[in-house]
Amino acid sequence: MDSKPKHGGRRPGSGRKKGTPNKATIDLKGKAGEYSDEALEVFVEIMRDTEAPAAVRLQAADKLLDRSHGRPTASVEVQSSAIDPDMMKKLKTLFVDRMALARERQRKVLLERGLLGEDDPY
Numbered sequence: 001m002d003s004k005p006k007h008g009g010r011r012p013g014s015g016r017k018k019g020t021p022n023k024a025t026i027d028l029k030g031k032a033g034e035y036s037d038e039a040l041e042v043f044v045e046i047m048r049d050t051e052a053p054a055a056v057r058l059q060a061a062d063k064l065l066d067r068s069h070g071r072p073t074a075s076v077e078v079q080s081s082a083i084d085p086d087m088m089k090k091l092k093t094l095f096v097d098r099m100a101l102a103r104e105r106q107r108k109v110l111l112e113r114g115l116l117g118e119d120d121p122y
Helices: 023-033 036-048 054-069 085-112
Strands: none
16 A cells, blocks of 8 residues: 555545535625625516516526526436447447547647656656
8 A cells, every 4th residue: 555645636524514604705695695685676677677688688587586486407317228239339439539539639738838758658
């Protein structure tokens, strides 16, 4: 086992504990909350403004609905039998090939910028 200390990545016990408020934004949220009623009034005013473009009125109405009823959930139904094994193999091969091309392009960029030497593994 490597004796070097681990840097980066997720470690057990690290990070802010669940339920702990974010101290950096808690004051901002409190101050912004003072303007909630006024902000809602602006949404209503824009929504009712017949001179405003329809897209702007619709967006204001949408924001009001989001705040009163919550955002609608999106669901996607997937059937695993929809892709036959041959198609899955082709997709996997295509993915692996594309990733290899992407790695090669990244290597060239790093070489051009002098961040990687010709003999450095990547």
